Amino acid sequence: xxxxxxxxxxxxxxxxxxxxxxxxxxHRLVLQxxxxxxxxxxxxxxxxxxxxSMESVWVTGSGRGTLHSWTVNHHPFHFAFKRESPFxxxxxxxxxxxxxxxxxxxxxxxxxxxxxxxxLVFEDMTPELTLPAFRLA
Amino acid sequence: MSxxxxxxxxxxxxxxYTRETTRTQAELTFEAALAAIADAGLxxxxxxxxxxxxxxxxxxxxxxTNFGLPDLRYSALTPMGGASSVAALQNAALAVxxxxxxxxxxxxGRGALSTGRITDRIGQMPQxxxxxxxxMPMGTxxxxxxxxxxxxxxxxxxxTTSEQLGEIAVTFRKHALLHDNAMMQKPxxxxxxxxxxxxxxxxxxxxxxxxxxxxxxxxxxxxxxARDLRQPPVYIGGVAEGHPxxxxxxxxxxxxxxxxxxxxxxxAFAMAGVTHQDIDVAEIYDCFTYIVLxxxxxxxxxxxxxxxAFVQGGRIALGGELPVNTHGGLLSQAHIAGMNHxxxxxxxxxxxxxxxxxxxxxxxxxxxxxxxxxxxxxILHR
Numbered sequence: 001x002x003x004x005x006x007x008x009x010x011x012x013x014x015x016x017x018x019x020x021x022x023x024x025x026x027h028r029l030v031l032q033x034x035x036x037x038x039x040x041x042x043x044x045x046x047x048x049x050x051x052x053s054m055e056s057v058w059v060t061g062s063g064r065g066t067l068h069s070w071t072v073n074h075h076p077f078h079f080a081f082k083r084e085s086p087f088x089x090x091x092x093x094x095x096x097x098x099x100x101x102x103x104x105x106x107x108x109x110x111x112x113x114x115x116x117x118x119x120l121v122f123e124d125m126t127p128e129l130t131l132p133a134f135r136l137a
Numbered sequence: 138m139s140x141x142x143x144x145x146x147x148x149x150x151x152x153x154y155t156r157e158t159t160r161t162q163a164e165l166t167f168e169a170a171l172a173a174i175a176d177a178g179l180x181x182x183x184x185x186x187x188x189x190x191x192x193x194x195x196x197x198x199x200x201x202t203n204f205g206l207p208d209l210r211y212s213a214l215t216p217m218g219g220a221s222s223v224a225a226l227q228n229a230a231l232a233v234x235x236x237x238x239x240x241x242x243x244x245x246g247r248g249a250l251s252t253g254r255i256t257d258r259i260g261q262m263p264q265x266x267x268x269x270x271x272x273m274p275m276g277t278x279x280x281x282x283x284x285x286x287x288x289x290x291x292x293x294x295x296x297t298t299s300e301q302l303g304e305i306a307v308t309f310r311k312h313a314l315l316h317d318n319a320m321m322q323k324p325x326x327x328x329x330x331x332x333x334x335x336x337x338x339x340x341x342x343x344x345x346x347x348x349x350x351x352x353x354x355x356x357x358x359x360x361x362x363a364r365d366l367r368q369p370p371v372y373i374g375g376v377a378e379g380h381p382x383x384x385x386x387x388x389x390x391x392x393x394x395x396x397x398x399x400x401x402x403x404x405a406f407a408m409a410g411v412t413h414q415d416i417d418v419a420e421i422y423d424c425f426t427y428i429v430l431x432x433x434x435x436x437x438x439x440x441x442x443x444x445x446a447f448v449q450g451g452r453i454a455l456g457g458e459l460p461v462n463t464h465g466g467l468l469s470q471a472h473i474a475g476m477n478h479x480x481x482x483x484x485x486x487x488x489x490x491x492x493x494x495x496x497x498x499x500x501x502x503x504x505x506x507x508x509x510x511x512x513x514x515x516i517l518h519r
Contacts, residue, residue, distance in 0.1 A: 008274060008276075009269075009273045009278065010274060011269075011270045011271070011273075011274045012269055012270050013270065014270075017270060042389070043267055043270070043271050043386065043389065068286075068290065069286035069287070069289050069290035069293070069393065070286060070289055071282060071285035071286050071289055071337045071338050071339075072335070072337070072338035073276060073277075073282055073337050073338075074334065074335040074336060074338065075281070075334075075335075075336040076276070077278045077279035077281075077282065078276070078278045078279075081276045081278075084276075086335075087276065089275065089276060089277055089282065091286045091290075091388055091393070098389075099388050099389055101271070101272050101275070101277060101286075102275050103275055103276065109338065113293070114290065114293045129274075131274060131275055132275075133275075
């Protein structure tokens with residue numbers, strides 16, 4: 001990935017997961033689903049754990065979800081996250097029935113409760129890389 | 138075929154545990170291994186099986202070369218992070234029960250630079266491929282950050298408090314003060330815990346384990362070969378490993394507060410033929426305070442959600458109903474990835490734990506936890 005001034009960890013993108021990242025760059029949430037039983041799955045994987053089909057399709061997600069849990073990162077552990085610490089990381093139940101983790105922006109941690117509605121936003125990090133984040137809806 | 142009571146811990150060995158070292162992982166590993174072999178009353182040439190720690194690079198061939206082993210005929214690895222050591226007990230017990238080896242050496246060492254800091258190490262582990270792509274780019278890069286959302290959800294659902302987590306840290310520190318090979322020798326109060334800085338909410342500094350250098354080793358022998366050795370045999374009554382749903386990322390787990398040990402524990406108890414009331418002492422993998430609480434629940438010592446109340450009131454302290462981590466654990470003795478827990482349980486069941494000895498300890502359990510939720514458990518008895 002071409003990112004000369006970008007110092008955060010980069011995702012090690014594979015052929016299997018490329019559509020998810022391409023979707024983010026186009027500001028679309030793209031989720032993998034089974035072509036046979038239509039079960040949405042995340043993170044992407046080669047086989048459906050419901051029906052074992054190896055055929056998959058990509059569907060566009062709503063970006064809407066609810067708060068499953070969170071943490072406030074006070075210690076960054078990686079130097080590149082030091083400048084934004086403390087920051088909230090949220091674990092979100094998406095409306096499509098899968099879960100994903102991403103930063104929660106513009107929220108007061110002391111006001112958070114399980115089940116709060118959130119929505120996905122797109123953060124362009126480099127011309128090649130867009131990362132997901134959430135905001136309270 | 139059951140492997141119940143067919144294998145014994147016959148030798149234990151440890152190096153001095155320190156924060157830093159100039160010694161290599163190999164040097165420390167061989168020192169602990171030689172100590173364990175001598176403790177058993179064996180010679181290195183008697184070792185015919187090895188299960189070394191995955192991370193670092195000490196492999197079966199190194200033992201052949203350095204110990205002059207003439208006939209190493211069994212070797213394996215158990216790549217489960219902090220669950221590896223106790224999972225290695227299962228592996229070694231199977232090997233000796235099946236007649237593949239007589240004396241299997243299990244080792245774990247953490248030396249200078251060889252294994253690096255935790256965030257460097259986990260990046261090399263295949264089990265972390267998924268989080269490496271989908272979570273680390275957004276800032277979730279270290280274990281405290283992986284596990285904090287489990288603890289936060291537990292608090293939100295069940296009312297678990299930071300003070301309850303603190304009770305775990307304070308108790309283990311008290312135990313460490315009774316051990317001359319524990320890194321932490323300064324008393325800790327609940328107020329100290331509450332004043333410690335936040336790392337990944339709700340985990341404070343004193344909810345997090347140490348980073349350490351050192352090594353520990355144990356020898357597992359066939360039961361019929363164990364009786365004539367130097368130490369009283371400690372039998373492996375039951376042993377099991379368990380992997381959580383969605384093992385490579387906590388985020389995708391249906392219940393993020395439930396870990397692999399929930400699947401393993403009933404199997405180990407059934408194999409050993411004991412109940413929770415029979416457990417005199419427990420050495421529980423304690424990378425973080427919350428993980429101890431979660432394991433107490435998932436093993437069935439209390440219901441899910443009741444772990445906070447369970448750890449209060451001195452119940453898990455020496456003298457309590459279920460003394461836990463009598464050596465101080467990873468939180469206050471040293472982070473030897475659970476091998477030090479096996480060493481301590483063996484000492485307790487031999488009656489060799491000195492000031493920390495649990496009176497009349499006959500049956501105990503030791504757990505491992507790692508790789509975002511893998512669990513392992515062994516029930517040992519004298």
